[in-house]
Amino acid sequence: MSLEKCTGLVIRQVDFSESSRVVTFYSREFGRFSALAKGAKRLKGPFDAALDVLSECRLVFIRKSQGTLNLLTEARLASRFQPQLSGASDGLTRLYSGYYIAELLNSLNEDFDPNPELYDVAVEVLAELPRVETQVWSLLVWFELTLLQLSGLLPNLHECSICGEPAESREVHAHWVSQGGVICSDCRREEYRGNLVRSDSLAILRRLSTSGSAVAARLQMNSRQIEECHKLAVSAISDILGKRPKTLRYLQLPR
Numbered sequence: 389m390s391l392e393k394c395t396g397l398v399i400r401q402v403d404f405s406e407s408s409r410v411v412t413f414y415s416r417e418f419g420r421f422s423a424l425a426k427g428a429k430r431l432k433g434p435f436d437a438a439l440d441v442l443s444e445c446r447l448v449f450i451r452k453s454q455g456t457l458n459l460l461t462e463a464r465l466a467s468r469f470q471p472q473l474s475g476a477s478d479g480l481t482r483l484y485s486g487y488y489i490a491e492l493l494n495s496l497n498e499d500f501d502p503n504p505e506l507y508d509v510a511v512e513v514l515a516e517l518p519r520v521e522t523q524v525w526s527l528l529v530w531f532e533l534t535l536l537q538l539s540g541l542l543p544n545l546h547e548c549s550i551c552g553e554p555a556e557s558r559e560v561h562a563h564w565v566s567q568g569g570v571i572c573s574d575c576r577r578e579e580y581r582g583n584l585v586r587s588d589s590l591a592i593l594r595r596l597s598t599s600g601s602a603v604a605a606r607l608q609m610n611s612r613q614i615e616e617c618h619k620l621a622v623s624a625i626s627d628i629l630g631k632r633p634k635t636l637r638y639l640q641l642p643r
Contacts, residue, residue: 392451394418397510398443399490411439414493419502423449423460435463442469442486442514471518482517485528488635489513492535495629506538512601522605525614530596530604532621537597543624544569545594551575555590563620565627583623589616611642
């Protein structure tokens, strides 16, 4: 049992008793972990409004032995995620995008397995999302690709997984999840079903996979490109999870 300090994002909350909650954080120093926040449901509780989902907090907690719930002793608000109040017309889409990010951070990470780079990426995206000029879907696809890249599971976007021909040499490809890449139109067969992705969408995916959040947030994409890029990333993520992320039901692709 030890007293620990860190900075973390609130990614999940579950009621524990009439006055307390179990809060899950994704922190820079410790990765994902959960802690009991006693009195968190009280109007004038010990943590004030620091524990809203996607708030960034400075935390102090007692780390218990494995199999025992950690105990949160202090949470001070550093920043709050409120994109629906930014003045953007698609504030709800931005809000649900944040919740989607929280679900991925919770679902694709193990307890106390830190990834400081992923934490920094998540904080960058949450800071960009409320800005009116931000291209939400480009930024969201960038986060999906970066998450896959940091996990070592980014699909091969450069050549056909069967014949090895460069992706630039064909107009249409399909994403083949089980082989971790795309298949050109010449190699595509009935048994190799997958989401169609055209060459311009593949070029965008390659660009996003090597760019920073600032570039992604300003990148213009049409509705078809958004759909193809997002579906490719979601297919890879869903294959890892064994299911589609639940939050996707609230994210409506542009038409």
